[in-house]
Amino acid sequence: MEELVNLFHGFAVALQPFNIMVMVLGIVLGVIIGVLPGLGGANGVAILLPLTFSMPPTSAIIMLSCIYWGALFGGAITSILFNIPGEPWSVATTFDGYPMAQQGKAGEALTAAFTSSFVGALFAVIMITLVAPLVASFALQFGPAEKFAVYFLAFCSFVGLSKEPPFKTIAAMMMGFALAAVGLDSITGQLRLTFGFTELLNGFDFLIAVIGLFGIGEILLTMEEGLSFRGGKAKINLRVVMETWKGLPKYWMTSLRSCIIGCWMGITPAGATPASFMSYGIAKRVSKNGKNFGKGEIEGVVAPETAAHAAGTAALLPMLSLGVPGSPTAAVLLGGLLIWGLQPGPMLFVEQKEFVWGLIASMYLGNLFGLIIVLTCVPIFAAILRVPFSIIAPLILVLCAIGAYSVHSSTFDVMLMLGFGVIGYLLKKCNYPLAPLVLAIVLGDKAEEAFRQSLLGSQGSLGIFFSNPLVSTIMVLGLIALFWSAIQEVITRLRGTRTAAA
Amino acid sequence: MTTDSSGAAGPTHGPRHKVVEAGVAVLFALFGVVVIIGSWKAGINWGAEGPRAGFFPFYIGLFIVVSSAINLWHALRDGDDGLFAEWGQLRQVMSVVIPTAIYVGSMPFIGLYVASIIFIGYFMRWLGKYRWLTVLGVALGMPIVTYFIFERYFLVPLPKGPIEEWLGL
Numbered sequence: 001m002e003e004l005v006n007l008f009h010g011f012a013v014a015l016q017p018f019n020i021m022v023m024v025l026g027i028v029l030g031v032i033i034g035v036l037p038g039l040g041g042a043n044g045v046a047i048l049l050p051l052t053f054s055m056p057p058t059s060a061i062i063m064l065s066c067i068y069w070g071a072l073f074g075g076a077i078t079s080i081l082f083n084i085p086g087e088p089w090s091v092a093t094t095f096d097g098y099p100m101a102q103q104g105k106a107g108e109a110l111t112a113a114f115t116s117s118f119v120g121a122l123f124a125v126i127m128i129t130l131v132a133p134l135v136a137s138f139a140l141q142f143g144p145a146e147k148f149a150v151y152f153l154a155f156c157s158f159v160g161l162s163k164e165p166p167f168k169t170i171a172a173m174m175m176g177f178a179l180a181a182v183g184l185d186s187i188t189g190q191l192r193l194t195f196g197f198t199e200l201l202n203g204f205d206f207l208i209a210v211i212g213l214f215g216i217g218e219i220l221l222t223m224e225e226g227l228s229f230r231g232g233k234a235k236i237n238l239r240v241v242m243e244t245w246k247g248l249p250k251y252w253m254t255s256l257r258s259c260i261i262g263c264w265m266g267i268t269p270a271g272a273t274p275a276s277f278m279s280y281g282i283a284k285r286v287s288k289n290g291k292n293f294g295k296g297e298i299e300g301v302v303a304p305e306t307a308a309h310a311a312g313t314a315a316l317l318p319m320l321s322l323g324v325p326g327s328p329t330a331a332v333l334l335g336g337l338l339i340w341g342l343q344p345g346p347m348l349f350v351e352q353k354e355f356v357w358g359l360i361a362s363m364y365l366g367n368l369f370g371l372i373i374v375l376t377c378v379p380i381f382a383a384i385l386r387v388p389f390s391i392i393a394p395l396i397l398v399l400c401a402i403g404a405y406s407v408h409s410s411t412f413d414v415m416l417m418l419g420f421g422v423i424g425y426l427l428k429k430c431n432y433p434l435a436p437l438v439l440a441i442v443l444g445d446k447a448e449e450a451f452r453q454s455l456l457g458s459q460g461s462l463g464i465f466f467s468n469p470l471v472s473t474i475m476v477l478g479l480i481a482l483f484w485s486a487i488q489e490v491i492t493r494l495r496g497t498r499t500a501a502a
Numbered sequence: 503m504t505t506d507s508s509g510a511a512g513p514t515h516g517p518r519h520k521v522v523e524a525g526v527a528v529l530f531a532l533f534g535v536v537v538i539i540g541s542w543k544a545g546i547n548w549g550a551e552g553p554r555a556g557f558f559p560f561y562i563g564l565f566i567v568v569s570s571a572i573n574l575w576h577a578l579r580d581g582d583d584g585l586f587a588e589w590g591q592l593r594q595v596m597s598v599v600i601p602t603a604i605y606v607g608s609m610p611f612i613g614l615y616v617a618s619i620i621f622i623g624y625f626m627r628w629l630g631k632y633r634w635l636t637v638l639g640v641a642l643g644m645p646i647v648t649y650f651i652f653e654r655y656f657l658v659p660l661p662k663g664p665i666e667e668w669l670g671l
Contacts (some may be wrong), residue, residue: 051656165576171530171569175560178537185544185555192544192555193537216602223598224591240653284535390630394622395644397602402614402648406658411610422599429586430526456552 003133010357014365016290019062022055023362026063030070034260035078035381039396040088040370041071041312042328042438043215046207049336057340058355062362064336065316068329071368072272072312073374076113076305076379081106081382089272089308092280096293103296107240112298113305115248116255120306121367123259124266124313128320129360132349136321139346144453145464149474151447152465153481154324158267158436160484163277165431172427173436179369181203187452199412207407209420210332213434215400216421219393219470221428241375244298251302254283258303262310266326267318268481272311279307313363319355321346324443328435331442391455458499516588520581527574534566597629613663615645 013019030478033044039103075090080097093113098110107381142150159169182193183203194200265275283303284293293300315326316333323333323345337344348356374381404417424434458464466472480487504514541556541563548554587595623641626632649671652658662671 050658051652054657165573167569167572167576170565170575171527174562174565174569175530178533178559178566181537181541181559181562188549188551188555190544190555193540193559220595221600224587225593290639301664349573373541388630389634391640392628393598394625395640397598397605398618398622398648400646401606401618402652402660405609405614405661408653409659409661411661414606414609418599418602421602425595426522426526430523432526442534451558452553460548 006353006357009130009354009363010359010361011365013058013354013358014062014361019059019358019362020365022059022063023066023366023369024373026066027070027366027373028050028450030067030072030370031074031077031374031377031381032070032384033067034071034074035384036392038397039399040214041068042332043211043213043218043400043403044071045329045332045336046210049207049332050338050403050406052336053339056159057337057342058358060338060340061333061355061359062174062366064333065359065362066366066370068312068333069363069370071329072121072309073117073370075308076117077110077374077378077381078385080109080113080301082385084385089276089302089312091273092276092304092308093301095280095304096295096297099294099296100298100301105296107237108244108298109296109301110378111241111244111375112248112301113469114371115245116258116302116305117309118367118371119255120259120262120308120310121313121363123306124263124317125308125360125363125367127263127314128317128363132317132321132360135317136346136349138381139322140350144450144457145467145471146474148447148450148454149465149471150322150324151443151450151476153474153478154318154443155266155436155440155447156478156482158433158439160481161265161268161274162433162436163274164433166485168430168432169436172434173430173440176437176440177444177447179340180206180441183446186445186449202408203443204416205407205413206438207332207335208404208413208416208490209441210328210438211400211404212417212420213427213438214328215396215403216418217424217428217434218270219396220421221423222389223393247298250300251299254287254299255304255306256304257282257286259310260305262312263314265307265309266314268326272315272327275311276304276308280304313367316363319344320348320359323446325439328438331439397441440481516585517594519586520577522586523577523581524574527570527577530570531567534570536564537563537566542549601625609661611663612667614661615649616663616665618645618648629639 014023029048030044033039033041039047045067048067049064052063053062060310072089075085076093076097079085079090079093080101083098085091085094097109097113098105139150155173155371158173159166162169178193180203182200184201185192191201261279261282262272262275265278266272268490280293280300280303283299284290287293287297287299289297289299312327313330315330317326319325319330319334323334323343325334334344337348342348342352342355349428400417401414401449404414405411407413427437454464455461458467465475521525537559541560544556544559545554546556546560550556603625605617609617619641622644623637624638626637628635647658651662
């Protein structure tokens with residue numbers, strides 16, 4: 001009941017005129033970011049983060065999270081109209097969205113995509129409203145060992161659940177941890193890994209890494225592919241929207257399943273991209289129209305969009321309640337919290353009620369506004385993609401440079417950004433995942449601190465991580481996640497022998 | 503953008519994926535070695551106040567070396583024999599990387615605004631082949647808009663060079 005009161009209070013905060021303005025601005029910027037190649041949720045938010053330094057934290061997080069919702073919506077536009085996924089999580093949307101557009105049903109596909117996005121997000125927000133306070137109050141009792149166990153679980157899920165080879169995931173992740181360790185050691189106050197370079201005293205800021213890896217890296221990839229935009233016209237009118245909405249409720253089972261997949265994948269830091277693929281795959285197998293998937297089946301748009309948006313939203317649950325972001329974008333938002341002087345984690349729910357509930361209320365409103373804005377303005381956003389890449393690319397590069405500079409007012413950071421960009425291009429081409437790298441840079445210091453404090457308490461014995469039921473459970477879950485692909489193989493093999501024996 | 507600069511060279515010329523992949527794995531391993539050396543210097547054992555500064559990164563470095571060794575082995579054994587990219591495509595990539603490097607490197611000296619004007623202008627004129635009027639419009643317009651949004655409205659200072667100083671901005 002107390003949550004409901006808090007939520008209403010949050011709505012009062014989110015509905016202040018300035019916050020509504022910020023929300024709309026965020027959504028519009030977000031959709032543009034989602035539509036443009038090279039700008040995605042994570043680096044878009046990272047570039048615009050400095051603009052919020054002078055705002056009150058609540059308005060700032062509302063704007064940044066709305067950019068994120070906007071980017072999630074925007075990815076669908078390019079996938080359906082141009083067969084170019086603006087974001088990795090909308091790749092699965094192209095499978096059926098683009099064929100629909102080719103058959104002249106772009107309006108239906110877009111309406112279905114936006115509406116499913118909204119449904120997925122709404123489901124995830126309701127889940128956050130109900131679950132986050134519980135998780136936070138539970139996590140208040142965590143000691144250093146439990147904290148480390150949560151980080152352990154988060155990073156193990158990356159290894160077990162990502163589609164990249166596990167050792168590449170580990171290598172990328174460990175690189176992130178190593179970069180996080182550079183500079184001043186927070187416990188002993190000693191310098192390490194700087195090799196005498198004064199520029200490295202403060203270590204590597206993950207915002208620079210995000211802008212370089214995702215922004216510059218993506219531009220380089222696009223340059224290599226030599227993009228050509230040939231897309232269908234987007235026309236949505238009220239009649240098409242109404243017709244499509246009439247047809248959508250019969251896919252409620254697909255929606256519900258995708259919502260649950262999305263929430264699950266969002267909380268464990270697997271993220272929106274695998275969620276959308278998984279949801280599409282399952283829908284294809286289960287649906288009675290399964291054989292039409294890939295030829296322009298509306299259900300094939302509903303499934304991945306719902307899951308991607310649910311996952312993108314659910315990724316904020318662990319960020320808010322535990323301080324462990326579930327996606328790179330959530331990590332950037334967490335970085336924002338630190339810059340505004342707020343300590344992410346369970347204490348947020350106790351000390352910063354207005355902030356937390358204002359944010360949660362803005363998730364409801366932001367997604368609703370987002371749905372209205374994208375439904376009404378699709379042609380305008382689609383027109384952005386017709387601007388040739390040789391104009392867009394230098395502008396994005398300049399924006400990335402401005403974003404990287406303004407984090408610490410340092411031109412050295414801008415050079416680092418380009419370095420990260422080249423690394424990002426190489427890693428992406430060689431199939432290394434970037435998300436664990438970024439998350440490790442963000443969480444590296446905290447994970448190390450928790451690890452060392454636990455070891456201090458136990459005089460160096462690793463037994464501390466199995467010393468009570470709570471911490472052991474989390475650690476075991478982590479180990480299961482770590483070896484998940486191996487476990488799956490054993491299970492299928494056992495099943496195979498059983499059916500062979502029978 | 504429909505650039506087809508690789509058409510003449512044929513689709514088979516370019517570095518092998520396998521080679522690049524192995525190279526990346528080796529670079530990873532070297533990075534790991536650097537991390538181990540750095541941690542060693544900071545002290546990897548237990549001190550008076552618990553684990554010393556290099557304790558945690560030392561094991562991270564070990565993980566990096568071991569996992570990149572496995573990646574290297576995988577790349578060499580059953581790596582992708584196809585092309586990493588055609589030379590023409592790599593030339594496209596370099597045509598972005600090199601100007602951007604110059605842009606970024608010149609920023610401490612001439613400031614962000616002038617550097618951006620030249621960079622956008624170069625990009626549009628030489629890679630995009632636009633008319634000078636369009637080029638000038640975008641190349642001047644973007645930094646001016648940036649100035650008003652960042653410096654005036656949001657009060658975020660950006661690096662300036664001698665020209666801005668002369669203009670008294």
